[in-house]
Each structure stands twice: as C-alpha cells, then as structure tokens.
Amino acid sequence: MRIGILGTGALATSLGTAWVRAGHEVLVGGRSAERAAAAAAAMGGGDGRTDGGGTARAAATAAEAAAGRDAVLLAVSWAGVPDILRAAGADRGALAGTVLVDPVNAVDHGVGEHLLTDGRAAAEHIADLAPGARVVKAFHLLPAARWSAAGGPVTVPVAGDDEAALRTVAVLAGDAGGTAAVVGPLRRARQLEEAAGLVIGLVFAGYDPAAAVPHVPARGAARV
Numbered sequence: 001m002r003i004g005i006l007g008t009g010a011l012a013t014s015l016g017t018a019w020v021r022a023g024h025e026v027l028v029g030g031r032s033a034e035r036a037a038a039a040a041a042a043m044g045g046g047d048g049r050t051d052g053g054g055t056a057r058a059a060a061t062a063a064e065a066a067a068g069r070d071a072v073l074l075a076v077s078w079a080g081v082p083d084i085l086r087a088a089g090a091d092r093g094a095l096a097g098t099v100l101v102d103p104v105n106a107v108d109h110g111v112g113e114h115l116l117t118d119g120r121a122a123a124e125h126i127a128d129l130a131p132g133a134r135v136v137k138a139f140h141l142l143p144a145a146r147w148s149a150a151g152g153p154v155t156v157p158v159a160g161d162d163e164a165a166l167r168t169v170a171v172l173a174g175d176a177g178g179t180a181a182v183v184g185p186l187r188r189a190r191q192l193e194e195a196a197g198l199v200i201g202l203v204f205a206g207y208d209p210a211a212a213v214p215h216v217p218a219r220g221a222a223r224v
C-alpha cells in the first residue's frame, strides 16, 4: 500500500517502522523536511532504500506526503491538526476520497479529560477539516512503542463510516501486529477517545490501566 504519514514524531515513526517491515511504501512529511528525513531513516528503510520489506521516504512537504496515497496517517498532536491539514491542502479537497487514519488524542494529558466540550469526537472535527476524506479513528489507544516492538496480540478498536476504509485500516492494523475491532460509525469515535482519556488519566495518576478493565473472555470475534 502507498501510505502517507503526516507528522514526524513517536507514533509516526513507530507505525511507519511496522508498515515498512510489512512491505508498504511509506512517505512521511511534516513541517520540517529535516525531521521527516530523520523519521524516514528511523523507519528502517532509510530514505528510499528497501530492506527486503517496504520503503520509507521523506517528503519535502505535508502536501507531497498526503497526495495520491492509499491511506494517510494523521500523526500530529491535536493542537497541530488544523495546521497540518491545511498544509496538506485538505481544506481545498486534497484528501477527498483518501482513507484518513486518525490516532489523535485530544485530551488533557495530565488529567485525561477530553478537550472538546461540544460532545463531538475529534475525529468528527477532523472530518470537517478534510472534506471528502474517509476518516477512520484507530491506533489511538496503545502506546506508540507497541507497533515497532514485538509484543503479544492486541486489539485495535476502530470507528468509521466507510466500509472500504474500515477494511483498509484493518489491513494496516494486521500488518502492525494488531486485530481491528470495528465498534461502529465515526460518531462512536468520541467513546474511543474518552476511553483513551481514561487510560491516560490512570497512567498519570500512577495506576495500571490494564488492571482497571475486567478480563472477560471474547465471545467469538466479528472480523472486518
């Protein structure tokens, strides 16, 4: 798959590493071409080099990173979302039809409280900022390092309105070592975001979030 990544930080690098390893063609861009080059190099494919798997390459601009990709990961902090989407041309329809993967946690990181007081999901605001994009909430709940390091099985809760986009994200989750679990349409993303806020709040308060969730055996998974 041709994947664009907007953002050059921890999550961009970790998921990019997993996807390069799985054979995808990753193009990463942010507001700094230097940081994009460093992120591409850290993904293991170097800048354009292949390592038997996929490739990682740095884009000169966010617009280049997002243009003509099969899926675009929006890996920036909530405060940076409007800027990077504008830089990618999303307000002018540049992402129309593109699968836009949203892992953004719009929460107060010390407390875990959602920053948006209108009751809507950050994912829904992102959809407003990127007209026509097929937005899927995903990859927001687990720590970034999980994707580039080996680990046990993980579930990736996802929400979105477009069936084909959900299938694309299920492939991306599988290739990063997870199993996608569709919870429902994009309006359910608020619930997923609140869940991340709870996890973040517990971590900052010194509690293990995994110990706060009951272990209930699965009743047979519905896969996408």
Ligand SMILES: NC(=O)c1ccc[n+]([C@@H]2O[C@H](COP(=O)([O-])OP(=O)(O)OC[C@H]3O[C@@H](n4cnc5c(N)ncnc54)[C@H](OP(=O)(O)O)[C@@H]3O)[C@@H](O)[C@H]2O)c1
Pocket: 006, 007, 008, 009, 010, 011, 012, 030, 031, 032, 035, 074, 075, 076, 077, 078, 079, 080, 081, 083, 084, 103, 104, 105, 106, 139, 140, 141, 142, 143, 144, 145
């Ligand atoms: N880290 C995790 O464990 C984790 C897990 C799940 C979800 N997430 C979510 O994933 C997203 C990225 O997190 P991260 O950990 O990768 O953060 P990070 O390492 O701090 O990187 C943040 C990225 O956002 C960019 N950014 C910030 N403000 C911007 C602006 N105004 N315009 C353009 N770019 C801007 C930064 O660009 P510069 O380098 O130019 O500043 C950087 O590329 C966040 O929304 C976070 O909530 C993170």
